[in-house]
Amino acid sequence: MQLSVPKLKSCDDCPIRYNAVCSKCEPAEMRELEEIKYYRSFSAGQPVFFAGDPLEFVGSIVSGVSSLTRTMPDGRVQMVGLLLPGDFMGRPHRETIDCDVVAETDIMLCCFRRKPFERLINDTPHVGQRLLEMTLDELDAAREWMLVLGRKTAREKIASLLYMIATRMAKLSEKTGDEATFTLPITRETMANYLGLTIETVSRQMSALKRDGLIAFSDRRDITVPQIDALKAETGEDA
Amino acid sequence: MQLSVPKLKSCDDCPIRYNAVCSKCEPAEMRELEEIKYYRSFSAGQPVFFAGDPLEFVGSIVSGVSSLTRTMPDGRVQMVGLLLPGDFMGRPHRETIDCDVVAETDIMLCCFRRKPFERLINDTPHVGQRLLEMTLDELDAAREWMLVLGRKTAREKIASLLYMIATRMAKLSEKTGDEATFTLPITRETMANYLGLTIETVSRQMSALKRDGLIAFSDRRDITVPQIDALKAETGEDA
DNA sequence: CGTACGCTTGAGGAAATTCAATTTGCGTGG
């Protein structure tokens, strides 16, 4: 169920003003965007799109975390994207969406109806340019993730996911130093779906990392990483 | 070692004129592109870029097959992209490349020095638009591949790869009907690196698919698929 | 207080890997 539409905000105050698809826009372009934008909220667990749905709108994640997943006919699920604040949802010039999109936490979206947005890409060069940049970054991330899925052990997979979340979250909160603390925005099941593992294997490896002192948690969601570099070493990507 | 530069061709005769990054260009835009393009050939097995190299040029695959791979410090390798004719190599606004790029077969590239090409993206809208489209398609393909890597069995992985090559190759040669024949552009090792498997597992599953009558081959490279739908059913993606 | 859900833990089993030994195909040189 969709929450009530929050009161409209000015783009000037937007937390993702300098991250999102609009980050390179000039004032005139901002005015065009501002005219067609609208906000929508979804609470944790809600679907935003089902695979195969007509793609009515595209937009940016203002706050919260959302996931993209693909499901096989027999029910096997693979997460193929994790959208954090600033990330773009949907793709221009595509009539339908081919992934399930779910709000993993409460999220707020800055939406544009797809058709007007497509026109805007052609009219306002900085939107298209920024979208290309962001898409290329996402492609890099997807390729990085292919290495994780194809070649890493269960332990390395878990370490890689925790390391990525720790660094991406830390970046947003301007944290520095060896130690990192964050709240996992996803369940064990979601982690398993991201990593191509079962829930049980995720749980076992989390326990193993905890036993080895690489992470600490009592609550299941609040994770402390005493030494971020030690965790990085477990990802298999350091020399 | 780089082969001799082939004689310059007109874009009008180019086999990828209506596939590649230039496909939406108007005559005036084509003239701009034509001015800065140059051709390069690499023979099978040659590196085109090493990960970390400065990205001097970008361009399109005119003919042949090239691969993108990522390598872990301990030597594990994962292929993260397979570039077929028409596909774009390199990315604008990136100083270095983060994957190894190798010519899997003899290839010909239509190259542009990166800097002038970046200017061109800004000046000629249809290049940037087409590049966005192509990048979005590649992202879709990468996500599709994440499902293969994360959730499919060895047999399903092999079937998925063969099915993809069969359909992409068949599309280029305008083949129809149940049966498909093609030459594998890659070795067993390359297949293994694409699928996140070992060479031995690839070999065993190829033998199993052959034993079950889903594919036929005597030569190791020339594959016949008697019924393409039967192969598709083995990919796990049909209902 | 009891049920539900998410998570953890254990035991046994299946799938893919590792290690090792052949076999096949192909280019080179006798």
Add this chain to the structure above:
DNA sequence: CCACGCAAATTGAATTTCCTCAAGCGTACG
């Protein structure tokens, strides 16, 4: 033209890793 040698591919046996199935724990919530 055939023999040789190398690289790629196949096949087998043993092992490892992760999954499946099953039971139990802890917190949240009716």
